[in-house]
């Protein structure tokens with residue numbers, strides 16, 4: 001793996017790399033349709049982008065990369081597409097293991113893995129276990145995830161704890177809410193990227209993106225290159241993040 005300077009022409013400031021980048025990988029279906037191919041083909045091509053961007057993020061020192069791979073709403077897609085996505089996930093976990101291990105990438109999952117078929121669960125559990133000792137970058141897959149699901153679960157859990165007496169409702173603040181979220185192990189995203197020209201958040205990390213910088217590109221996910229990713233990072237680095245305050249007093253949670 002080459003150094004940052006090798007390929008970026010100094011466009012990225014090493015000290016200002018976002019710690020957490022989240023991506024809504026959209027446009028696989030349209031990419032396939034534009035070529036008269038079945039939608040599944042777009043997902044296969046999308047995996048190549050996952051590989052490219054994972055490697056690129058790791059190379060520049062992103063600490064957490066969260067990918068919206070399958071939403072709770074995606075279960076409503078045609079059976080064949082859901083099953084193709086599941087097979088793709090299983091083969092990807094297997095095929096990309098050298099990438100994870102060579103680059104110190106730890107795999108994480110946010111969402112409801114228990115709703116997956118046993119073979120998917122087994123592959124996920126194995127990959128989580130195999131990469132658990134890696135610490136250079138966490139690749140967080142949002143699988144059967146939606147923000148409303150996550151917030152509902154968090155509220156249920158907090159209500160249970162309050163009822164049991166281990167949580168005082170008067171002491172609930174933002175940091176307590178964070179502890180009940182699936183994302184409690186990482187900071188909020190600094191940058192959220194969405195491909196494919198749609199300007200919406202689609203039930204993704206609604207609480208966590210309160211102060212994230214947003215980057216939308218018309219490029220479909222299978223066409224999203226390392227260079228485009230680096231350009232998004234460079235664009236982020238030019239932003240003035242104020243977190244509701246005034247310039248010069250930047251401070252996240």
Ligand code: FPP
Nearest residue numbers: 025026027028029030043046047069089092
């Ligand atoms: C959105 O495109 C993409 C998805 C619903 C799935 C994303 C999955 C992958 C990139 C491949 C599998 C990922 C991993 C991590 C193995 P869309 O189908 O909604 O595209 P469209 O809006 O053009 O129809």
